[in-house]
Every structure is written in C-alpha cells, then in structure tokens.
C-alpha cells in the first residue's frame with residue numbers, strides 16, 4: 195500500500211508497479227489493483243482520516259511511504275508507523291529529476307526521524323529507477339525483517 199502526502203508521486207509509482215495503463219489522475223478514493231493499493235494523499239494529511247488508512251492497511255504486507263525530494267518537511271504522522279509494526283516498510287524519495295531535488299537531505303531527515311527500512315530514489319523520467327523498486331518488491335519476501343536489517 196502506498197501512502198504519502200498529496201502530489202508526492204504515489205499514483206505515478208502505482209501505475210508502474212501495478213502495470214496499469216492510462217493516465218494518472220488525481221486519486222479520489224482508495225484504488226485497488228491485484229497486488230497493491232493506492233491511497234489519496236488527503237487520507238494521510240488529515241488526522242481525522244487516519245482511520246481510513248489504518249483500516250485499509252490491515253491486510254497488506256508492505257507499506258510504501260512516498261516523499262518528494264524537494265519537500266524538506268517530515269510528514270509522517272507520529273505514531274502512524276507504530277501501527278504498521280510487523281509490516282514491511284519501504285521508503286521512496288520521488289522526483290529526483292527536479293532541479294531543486296535534495297535526495298540526501300530527505301533521506302537524512304527520514305533516518306533522523308527513525309524511519310527504518312530500505313529507501314529508494316525514483317524519477318518518473320527514469321523508468322529504471324521505478325523498475326528497481328518493483329524488482330525489490332517482487333524479489334524480497336515481505337516478512338517484516340527488512341525493517342531491522344536496514345536502518
């Protein structure tokens with residue numbers, strides 16, 4: 195399941211990860227594909243909508259937190275990751291093609307805040323960067339160990 199703020203690039207990633215065709219539109223509702231769930235950024239940005247995220251995520255193995263690399267503000271709500279204990283957590287820093295991209299700054303910020311798990315960097319202009327994430331997701335079993343092996 196992909197989570198993260200509005201316009202982080204979740205749906206763009208989701209399209210590649212789920213091999214779906216068609217344009218990326220603004221995500222109005224939770225969208226299900228066979229292997230994944232895309233969520234609207236609003237669910238993530240408004241505390242009164244957290245329950246929607248939490249109930250949607252109850253059956254998923256893997257949470258992918260998506261953060262654009264030109265946004266220096268930490269946006270993961272405190273405590274939300276604790277709810278996801280036991281699930282595989284993967285970070286993705288998107289939009290590395292932008293002129294104001296600062297992927298190192300964003301990655302350090304996530305680590306400073308205690309984000310565990312592998313962190314990938316992607317750009318929609320670099321299909322391979324997204325395919326690498328996909329290969330990882332397909333190749334490593336979601337057993338929850340990713341969190342403790344990489345930090």
Ligand SMILES: Nc1nc2c(ncn2[C@@H]2O[C@H](COP(=O)(O)OP(=O)(O)O)[C@@H](O)[C@H]2O)c(=O)[nH]1
Pocket residue numbers: 198199200201202203204205206207218219220221235288289290291292316317318319
């Ligand atoms: N430059 C650039 N733009 C991107 C990238 N990924 C997504 N976008 C753009 O950012 C906007 C928001 O993307 P979207 O996937 O809808 O974000 P979501 O709200 O998290 O689902 C769209 O205009 C995308 O085309 C990227 O890697 N690089």
Ligand SMILES: [Mg+2]
Pocket residue numbers: 204205206219220221232233234235
């Ligand atoms: Mg979306």
